[in-house]
Amino acid sequence: xxxxxxxxxxxxxxxxxxxxxxxxxxxxxxxxxxxxxxxxxxxxxxxxxxxxxxxxxxxxxxxxxxxxxxxxxxxxxxxxxxxxxxxxxxxxxxxxxxxxxxxxxxxxxxxxxxxxxxxxxxxxxxxxxxxxxxxxxxxxxxxxxxxxxxxxxxxxxxxxxxxxxxxxxxxxxxxxxxxxxxxxxxxxxxxxxxxxxxxxxxxxxxxxxxxxxxxxxxxxxxxxxxxxxxxxxxxxxxxxxxxxxxxxxxxxxxxxxxxxxxxxxxxxxxxxxxxxxxxxxxxxxxxxxxxxxxxxxxxxxxxxxxxxxxxxxxxxxxxxxxxxxxxxxxxxxxxxxxxxxxxxxxxxxxxxxxxxxxxxxxxxxxxxxxxxxxxxxxxxxxxxxxxxxxxxxxxxxxxxxxxxxxxxxxxxxxxxxxxxxxxxxxxxxxxxxxxxxxxxxxxxxxxxxxxxxxxxxxxxxxxxxxxxxxxxxxxxxxxxxxxxxxxxxxxxxxxxxxxxxxxxxxxxxxxxxxxxxxxxxxxxxxxxxxxxxxxxxxxxxxxxxxxxxxxxxxxxxxxxxxxxxxxxxxxxxxxxxxxxxxxxxxxxxxxxxxxxxxxxxxxxxxxxxxxxxxxxxxxxxxxxxxxxxxx
Numbered sequence: 001x002x003x004x005x006x007x008x009x010x011x012x013x014x015x016x017x018x019x020x021x022x023x024x025x026x027x028x029x030x031x032x033x034x035x036x037x038x039x040x041x042x043x044x045x046x047x048x049x050x051x052x053x054x055x056x057x058x059x060x061x062x063x064x065x066x067x068x069x070x071x072x073x074x075x076x077x078x079x080x081x082x083x084x085x086x087x088x089x090x091x092x093x094x095x096x097x098x099x100x101x102x103x104x105x106x107x108x109x110x111x112x113x114x115x116x117x118x119x120x121x122x123x124x125x126x127x128x129x130x131x132x133x134x135x136x137x138x139x140x141x142x143x144x145x146x147x148x149x150x151x152x153x154x155x156x157x158x159x160x161x162x163x164x165x166x167x168x169x170x171x172x173x174x175x176x177x178x179x180x181x182x183x184x185x186x187x188x189x190x191x192x193x194x195x196x197x198x199x200x201x202x203x204x205x206x207x208x209x210x211x212x213x214x215x216x217x218x219x220x221x222x223x224x225x226x227x228x229x230x231x232x233x234x235x236x237x238x239x240x241x242x243x244x245x246x247x248x249x250x251x252x253x254x255x256x257x258x259x260x261x262x263x264x265x266x267x268x269x270x271x272x273x274x275x276x277x278x279x280x281x282x283x284x285x286x287x288x289x290x291x292x293x294x295x296x297x298x299x300x301x302x303x304x305x306x307x308x309x310x311x312x313x314x315x316x317x318x319x320x321x322x323x324x325x326x327x328x329x330x331x332x333x334x335x336x337x338x339x340x341x342x343x344x345x346x347x348x349x350x351x352x353x354x355x356x357x358x359x360x361x362x363x364x365x366x367x368x369x370x371x372x373x374x375x376x377x378x379x380x381x382x383x384x385x386x387x388x389x390x391x392x393x394x395x396x397x398x399x400x401x402x403x404x405x406x407x408x409x410x411x412x413x414x415x416x417x418x419x420x421x422x423x424x425x426x427x428x429x430x431x432x433x434x435x436x437x438x439x440x441x442x443x444x445x446x447x448x449x450x451x452x453x454x455x456x457x458x459x460x461x462x463x464x465x466x467x468x469x470x471x472x473x474x475x476x477x478x479x480x481x482x483x484x485x486x487x488x489x490x491x492x493x494x495x496x497x498x499x500x501x502x503x504x505x506x507x508x509x510x511x512x513x514x515x516x517x518x519x520x521x522x523x524x525x526x527x528x529x530x531x532x533x534x535x536x537x538x539x540x541x542x543x544x545x546x547x548x549x550x551x552x553x554x555x556x557x558x559x560x561x562x563x564x565x566x567x568x569x570x571x572x573x574x575x576x577x578x579x580x581x582x583x584x585x586x587x588x589x590x591x592x593x594x595x596x597x598x599x600x601x602x603x604x605x606x607x608x609x610x611x612x613x614x615x616x617x618x619x620x621x622x623x624x625x626x627x628x629x630x631x
Contacts, residue, residue: 264287524631
């Protein structure tokens with residue numbers, strides 16, 4: 001019992017320790033904060049200083065939660081940098097660069113661009129859809145906002161905008177839609193495609209419904225309503241704009257001065273549209289009374305507020321206030337311009353000093369490069385010599401191989417000519433013999449035998465024509481001039497092209513060609529190649545069929561394939577010859593013209609059947625030799 005209690009406490013400690021472990025941070029989504037009041041998070045985060053790994057990611061979450069919400073945004077960036085220097089983290093570095101891009105995008109656009117691109121590079125490597133989408137949308141604004149003219153790029157902005165749309169649509173996390181769609185809709189209407197107000201309202205209602213599913217994203221309602229108010233303002237729906245902006249202000253309980261200034265500015269614009277200049281003046285005075293944040297987001301809002309107050313004073317007849325507001329407006333404008341010039345001068349000076357140092361480094365690198373190039377030249381020369389030697393050896397080997405191949409081709413050619421001469425000699429000799437016989441019979445007026453010899457001459461001519469046709473088709477196939485062209489074939493029309501000739505040929509031989517074909521049959525194949533296969537099989541069947549026996553030609557079809565069978569009676573067919581024929585047709589044994597009594601007909605049958613992906617099978621049972629073509 002005592003041991004069981006000890007074991008129980010060990011398991012309890014292990015479970016408690018497991019639950020107390022921080023969630024592993026691997027992607028951009030892991031930095032969404034549930035409690036979006038960063039000021040209340042600070043005490044809890046700072047207690048993690050003795051846990052460096054966890055403290056790094058908690059600080060990154062804290063800084064991300066401060067963006068646009070807390071005036072403390074940027075306070076802990078130096079601590080994050082030190083932690084990353086001690087123990088690098090891929091996702092940690094990417095988030096650090098992304099936050100730095102947000103930090104500087106309103107003050108130093110080129111610097112912000114560099115940070116965003118470094119973050120984007122990591123998110124692309126890790127295929128982090130959420131990180132990619134947030135970076136692309138930030139780059140859209142960086143290229144289009146008028147205070148970033150120094151790096152403005154319309155084509156670049158369109159590219160990043162299209163990528164944002166693509167990424168948001170394929171994201172599996174609906175929180176991406178909540179955080180990105182309001183800004184995407186505003187950018188789409190502003191820069192690329194004007195949207196009807198009804199469509200805009202419909203899209204924003206969907207986003208607000210999504211927020212109800214994710215309580216941790218409630219902090220986004222401020223930006224959602226703020227973006228919606230933009231559409232009401234440009235459509236001159238000022239009353240609705242004020243209602244929406246008040247909802248935004250209501251959800252901005254923990255926001256920074258920047259957020260309140262933005263909302264007040266839009267409320268002032270809406271009241272100006274309603275010609276309520278007193279309310280406009282009150283709102284602009286709130287903007288003026290708001291202290292500048294440590295990091296100056298959109299400083300021009302404060303500057304333009306003074307100009308708006310001057311306009312309101314004109315409309316409300318408060319003429320004594322006009323000049324002070326205009327003087328303040330001019331002073332702020334000048335101060336901002338001077339600050340931007342100073343910044344540009346400092347950037348130029350830094351660039352000059354950097355380039356000067358880089359020139360010195362380049363000189364030293366060139367000297368080092370010259371030494372390395374000299375060494376590489378020596379090594380390269382040796383390698384080239386070895387390579388040339390290897391090439392010469394390789395060419396010598398190839399030359400010997402080519403000579404052997406040429407000798408083989410020459411022997412094959414000579415053999416082919418010998419076989420062709422042999423195959424042609426027999427019918428030509430037959431012609432000569434029949435010609436002499438025919439002359440003798442004519443002189444002796446033996447009319448009945450003349451008809452027999454004439455049929456023999458005709459049969460010999462058909463054999464010779466068939467042989468020449470096979471030679472021609474085989475030579476074309478070897479030159480690659482015959483390619484299968486599949487098409488639907490009407491069987492009756494196709495057979496009428498050659499079957500009558502073979503019926504006559506069968507009668508001359510003393511056999512009958514029986515055909516068993518269903519009506520209205522069709523099949524899909526190359527008609528010329530299939531004809532060559534069938535003609536060679538029919539010619540062979542008629543030639544070797546016993547006199548008085550039928551040659552049967554039949555076709556049947558199923559859902560899977562069409563079958564053509566050519567069957568004749570052969571008194572004797574050895575098992576060895578049948579086995580050779582089966583192996584030739586199945587591809588188990590190569591077909592070589594002139595060897596093993598292999599004729600051109602069989603060679604053509606095999607080549608054309610392979611081209612059509614058709615199988616030809618042979619069987620011999622009880623004196624019946626049958627060839628089956630499966631299409």
